[in-house]
Amino acid sequence: METPVVSIIVLTFNQLEKATKFCIESVIKNTDLRKNELIVVDNASTDNTPGFLRKLESSPGKIRVKLNQWNRGYAGGNNDGIRMARGRYIVLLNNDTLTPAGWLGPLVNALETHPNIGLAGPVTNFAGNEQRIELRGLNRQNFEKIAAGYTSRNKGIWFETHRLGFFCVAMRAELIGEIGYLDEEFGIGMFEDDDFCLRVMKERRQSPAVLEDCFVYHMGGASFKHFSHDDYYALFRKNEKYFLKKHGFNWILSDSLLAYWAKLERDFSAFREQTGRLDPNIERALVRFEDFKHLLIQSYVAERKPMDHNKTTSPLAKKYQRQIRREIFRREFISGSMNQKWNYLKAIKSSLIERKWNKV
Template sequence: MKKTTRTSIVVLCYNSLKEATRPCLESIIFNTPVDSYELIVVDNASSDGTADYLKDFGAQHANVRIQLNDTNKGYAGGNNDGIKLARGQYIVLLNNDTLVPSGWLDSLIKVFSEQPDVGLVGPVTNAAGNEQRIELRGLNEKNFEKTAAAYVERQKGVWFTTEKLGFFCVAMRRTLTEKIGYLDEKFGIGMFEDDDYCIRAKKAGFFLAVAEDCFVYHKGSVSFNKLSVEIYREQFEKNKTYFKEKHEIEWTLTDIAFCYWDKFDKDLSAYVKNNKKGSPEIERISIRLENFKHLLVQIHRVELSSMFSNTREISSHPVAIHAKWQTRWQNFMRNMVHGTSVEKYRYFRSLSGRVIQRFSQKQGVQIPQAVFYKLHAIRETLNGRKLIIFPATVDFHYMTQRPQHLARAFAEAGYVVIYGTLNNQVDKVEITEQVATNLYLLNEHYFPFISYVFKPAETTYYCLWPNNIKHLEYLTYSYLLYDYMDDLSLLELSSSELENDHQKILNQANLVTVSADILMSQLPKHILPKSLLLNNAVSDEFIDTVNASNINLIDQVTLSSHPILGYYGAIAEWLDFDLIECLAKELPNSKIVLIGPVSECVSKRVADILWNYSNVVVLPPCKQLELIPFLKRFDICLIPFIRNDITNAISPVKLFEYLSAGKPVVTTNLAECVKYTLLHIANDHHQFVDLVRNILSAYPMKLDVLAQQLALDNTWKQRVQQIRLKMEQ
């Protein structure tokens, strides 16, 4: 045997000679080039003739060494004996209940030569508890070589990183064992020593990988299956407790679920990028779906087991029927199996991030180096100041609404601000992006790591939307703000969950800011002392830009000398399209200009109006300051909302922007508009048209100085000052 042996294969045996050990060793000899490895077989005091068989087997093969133990040293102890005997640059631990095909070893070891930071590599298989498991149709012990060969050929050269590996077959660098040592023998006969070793490898700076083009057939825990249920359960709980005490983290199935999501996310991203039929990426996802569903069922059972026993015992109970994981599985199938490529991509980008948020803190995930540097750079700017954290609501670079205004105003007031984004609309933030002095965007997938860098005493969390209460699970802070800014029905989420989260955060918050009078009236009495009415406002930057003399008017809306009736904002279901048609019909010499994104649910109605009325113009959305040339060209500003519970609870952001330009504003009788006497309030369509017609009779109109002053009295800078004063009380 040469001392420069490239790979040492260690096979640990304990009984099961005919059903496991003999077929395993024969498959190795038959399917692995003799000059590429040495084979070390360790027997843990078998009593079924294994020792005699191994003596003969070793005598027949020059590259085989046999270690016969007098006692059963368990999984870790037996494998450690083999590792100590190994001479190879790489060491493969292979269970005796496995079968290997031709080419398996080269595919497994190849990852090491291509990826120097990888310390452990595992294959894909038919039986494992994580994303290594794949389902190949018709595969069995007799045909696995032929059945798996076609798949691994299609996946040639593909590998992916993971958080944990099953040690039924695992390859490791010798440098890894030299750095972190052997398997922990305190785990006894087995269980959890593989997860333990994976964590130790990651802490030492190594990555874990799975070779998609290496398949190993696994019969599945032949030795453990012979244990009684009581002994197995006792060993499991004992080792689980030791694992928790050693690493100070809980072992849960959710960690495995996260690895599945990460795997699916990467494959789907590659699929969208390649965009070709019959792609290997989709195949990699589809052959894991069934096992993933099985995992979700297990997690579902764990969730049910934590509930009251009388709930668990009733199989038809709504909890059992409508459990969260069942719903998630249905959503997964609807988007993944039946969705378009874009829907698949969006779904997994969102879901993988949510799994990170929910479980990374609990599972003790180490902060990625790039994230640490980015967050630390932000912290360096504090210099004794406070940090304000805003969760993801609307993308920062999308239509500027209340969340972006508040974030900017706090930054301008001297706070350091982190604004979360999920890149749902237009943002493209990988980790962080500085958008202004003191103002940083952070991909919300990395929110769990904020508390790794920032201290609670320097952090305030400003929760917008009740579903963002989820961040309280891992964020640490000294002050909690909650902004109640919309009727809850406006959020497309479960109403019962929203209301529950809403009540929870109302009680937990130090201060509740409320955007509208009606919302204020809906607060419980005990919340009122810590609440603050905070209507929407206008930014100083917007006012300054409106007053600038170098703003050019937009050619598109100066096609004629006709008066312009203007609106900007979302063109959605809360617009009164009957009113818009009435204006177009009754005022044919005026142009009605609507600027903003058109919601899909109203797109047909908008198209019909454009077809029937040549004096209606719809223009695409643009950035906030780019709206100002349009605003200055408007003769009358419109707020043509229908009146319902949602719109009555809306404080229109555009209101004070309209007023800052000194324009007359005609609006339907919304609760948040009627309190301003300068506005022209209409109770019905006929009155709305009359108000517009009367204003136009004085055409051309002068700027309304009182309107401009009202805008100056309602700026976001003043709103932040109100919050600061309330916080200091």
């Protein structure tokens, strides 16, 4: 049997009529299953999902199904699918997503042409990071038509991030052999995607990337709709503590703000380079942009300070703190007046004295 190019893994748990059926139908409709394969892993659903999947498996095409006897959680269920995968590339796809025509091509192309990309994800309508875009009037009935305009205008455009939402994520199959499977210690779910992204960055020195020319519709929230408010936050806190123990820090709200700032900065710079001139409308934003960045760093420090258990700064914040120090040095000491130079040196001296006393 010919080796498939991509193994698409869909993990299911109930929600057949609200999510799963629509997701799988969209994948079958908009994916060439003669060249790729679809693997569906069910985490012991109690509705009609198992019967639907058995019928699906008997239909023509490269569709395989695994029915778990108990709920193995997000990491465990996806790991089951990964072990079954035969493709050169693997895509993990939530069952509360809808895929449009041509959705798979940009994900594969990014991994084939950019060796520095370790993970690739699409833009979407529902996410907690820079992947979320607001396209006016978009809904699950018209998303293909509206999103196609955006993705066609952004062919080949992508950017690095520190976190990808795993509602849809693509990777090379060999990556699993290099850094291991998703961490099943996270149980039912939450934080295993952040953990996996960090492992890719640390162990492979590769970046998670968001592709502007790929859109996947995300209904959102299907995985935890059966949880009560208290159970949800108990699981969140449990996995947060495990993530902290494993990596030495936790993501906070300011990390997301810094990530959005970095994305906007790249887009402003690209606009300026493309036009070759500074439009007054853009200039009014740019002249305030540096101060905005300083405020974000101050917000980060203020938010982090009460968290005595969490002394380590996230990789994202470290990067921008270094960048800000360089810019202050350039502005105040290299390009500044004699008075600015003197004040800069006094500030450095005060900072060093304060650090010394804090260590005592």
